[in-house]
Amino acid sequence: MVHPGMEFPDDVAPSEELLQLRPYFKLVVYGLAVIFAVEVLCGMYSAALIDLATLLPASILLKQDVGQLVRNLVPVSMLSSLNLVWQVVMLLGLLSKPPGPGNFFKLECKVADPEHPTESHYVNLCSASTLVGHMAVCSSVVLQLLCARVAWRMAKSMRQALWTSALLNVELPAHRVRQAPSSEMQGFTPYAGPAYHLGD
Secondary structure, rough: OOOOOOOOOOOOOOOOOHHHHHHHHHHHHHHHHHHHHHHHHOOOOHHHHHHHHHHHHHHHOOOOOOHHHHHHHHHHHHHHHHHHHHHHHHHHHHHHHOOOHHHOOOOOEOOOOOOOOOOOOOOOEHHHHHHHHHHHHHHHHHHHHHHHHHHHHHHHHHHHHHHHHHHHHHHHHHHHHHHHHHHOOOOOOOOOOOOOOOEE
C-alpha cells in the first residue's frame, strides 16, 4: 500500500526499481528532446510546444538528487499525461485535415486546391518535411506515454519502499521492548526457593 501523503527526506535511499528505471527515464527524456528538435525543424510548432512543456521539467529531474527527484516525479508524470492528451488531439487534428490519413506518411500527394474548389487544380501537400514531422508527432505520443508511465512507476516504488521502511521502524522498537525483561532476568534461576509440598 502506498501512503499518498508520505514525504520523502533528502537523504532517502533509492529503491532497486528506481535505480533500474532511471536509465530508461533518461532515454525517454533524450528521445523527447530529439523529437522536439525535429518538430521545430519541420514546422510543427504547436506539437513542439507541447513536448517542451514536458521536456523542461523532466530535464531538470535528471540533475536532481534522489530526494528531490522522488518528490517531483508525480507532478512530472501528471504533466506528461496531460501533454499526452494534447498531443493526441494534435495528431487527430492533423489526420482530419488535407491531405488526410491516407496520405499521412507519403512523400507526394496531389489533392484538389482548397482555394480553387471549382477548378481542376491540384497541389502537392506532401513532402519530406511533412513526412518527418508526422512521424515525429506520432513518436511524441509514444514518448509522452512512456515518460508518464516510467515516472509514475519510479515514484510508486519509492513510496512503497519508504512505507515498508516506516513499518519496520515502528515494529523494531516494540520487539526490543518485549525482549527487554529477558535481559534483566539474567542470573535468575527459576524454582530456586524452598520446596513446598501439597500436604504442607
